[in-house]
Amino acid sequence: MLNVDQITKVYQSGERSLKVLHDISFSIPQGQMCAIVGPSGSGKTTLLGLCAGLDTPTSGDVYINNRRLTGLSEDQLSALRNELVGFVFQSFQLIPTLTAIENVMVPLELRGERGADKMAAELLTRVGLADRLDHYPAQLSGGEQQRVAIARAFINRPVLMFADEPTGNLDSDTSESIVELLFELNRDAGTTLVMVTHDLELAARTHRVIRLRSGHILSDELTENAPVAQQAAQKPSESTDTNPTAGSQTDDASQTSSAPSAEEETIVDDAPSDSTVSREQTV
Numbered sequence: 001m002l003n004v005d006q007i008t009k010v011y012q013s014g015e016r017s018l019k020v021l022h023d024i025s026f027s028i029p030q031g032q033m034c035a036i037v038g039p040s041g042s043g044k045t046t047l048l049g050l051c052a053g054l055d056t057p058t059s060g061d062v063y064i065n066n067r068r069l070t071g072l073s074e075d076q077l078s079a080l081r082n083e084l085v086g087f088v089f090q091s092f093q094l095i096p097t098l099t100a101i102e103n104v105m106v107p108l109e110l111r112g113e114r115g116a117d118k119m120a121a122e123l124l125t126r127v128g129l130a131d132r133l134d135h136y137p138a139q140l141s142g143g144e145q146q147r148v149a150i151a152r153a154f155i156n157r158p159v160l161m162f163a164d165e166p167t168g169n170l171d172s173d174t175s176e177s178i179v180e181l182l183f184e185l186n187r188d189a190g191t192t193l194v195m196v197t198h199d200l201e202l203a204a205r206t207h208r209v210i211r212l213r214s215g216h217i218l219s220d221e222l223t224e225n226a227p228v229a230q231q232a233a234q235k236p237s238e239s240t241d242t243n244p245t246a247g248s249q250t251d252d253a254s255q256t257s258s259a260p261s262a263e264e265e266t267i268v269d270d271a272p273s274d275s276t277v278s279r280e281q282t283v
């Protein structure tokens with residue numbers, strides 16, 4: 001589904017160049033829910049943007065459904081994104097001159113699909129914003145804007161969803177309803193989910209946790225929630241088009257997902273990590 005093959009990213013600022021990602025490789029099979037964790041500045045947002053084709057790597061390749069993103073024109077890329085990819089940005093990126101419902105409708109309208117308004121209203125209801133449809137972003141709280149952004153990412157029924165700290169701005173109840181929505185999409189539609197989070201409890205509820213530090217993969221491990229098929233298919237590389245070095249990220253056997261390193265800002269949420277948490281906010 002998603003193959004990342006030895007990508008690096010170097011940012012140029014003035015005279016200086018800053019390498020923020022070093023030789024990153026991994027493959028994510030269809031239907032997997034993967035969390036990317038790591039300290040602030042470790043390259044998580046950069047990596048997510050490269051995976052989604054929003055930005056191009058300095059070297060290396062990204063493949064979605066075996067299509068190499070780096071070879072595509074800007075038009076081809078945006079067509080592919082529109083067809084397959086949903087993205088929830090850390091900074092929401094709502095259009096300030098459009099209302100909540102209009103923001104959510106944008107991806108479907110770009111595709112020329114009908115019924116965008118009905119679907120947008122349904123999704124906004126599902127994220128608890130039924131009475132905010134006609135509010136502009138400036139009239140919404142941070143958490144409400146995040147929920148609009150999430151509804152927008154869902155509307156084109158993406159097969160591959162990226163979310164950059166989707167619960168970072170939300171209180172724990174709202175956060176749980178957003179997480180349920182993401183997990184539900186994975187369960188019901190088989191959507192592949194790649195999520196950056198600071199919340200290690202949330203990360204542990206996915207199938208796989210990739211830890212980044214200073215632009216390197218520190219560990220890459222399946223959790224106990226990973227379906228047996230994923231356990232069997234894992235390692236060193238399940239894809240046909242990655243190179244033989246792709247398995248090198250798991251060489252540090254001392255790192256396990258149950259032993260979070262101290263510098264990660266763990267937000268220990270008060271919600272339990274199993275399914276007994278409240279669901280009434282989601283449908």
Ligand SMILES: Nc1ncnc2c1ncn2[C@@H]1O[C@H](COP(=O)(O)OP(=O)(O)O)[C@@H](O)[C@H]1O
Binds near residue numbers: 018045
């Ligand atoms: N457009 C940019 N130009 C220069 N440096 C950048 C740019 N975007 C991010 N960086 C730097 O790259 C590093 C990784 O950033 P980022 O991917 O946002 O990390 P994270 O999401 O893990 O906090 C940081 O040191 C950041 O300052």
Ligand SMILES: [Mg+2]
Binds near residue numbers: 044045046090164
């Ligand atoms: Mg970030």
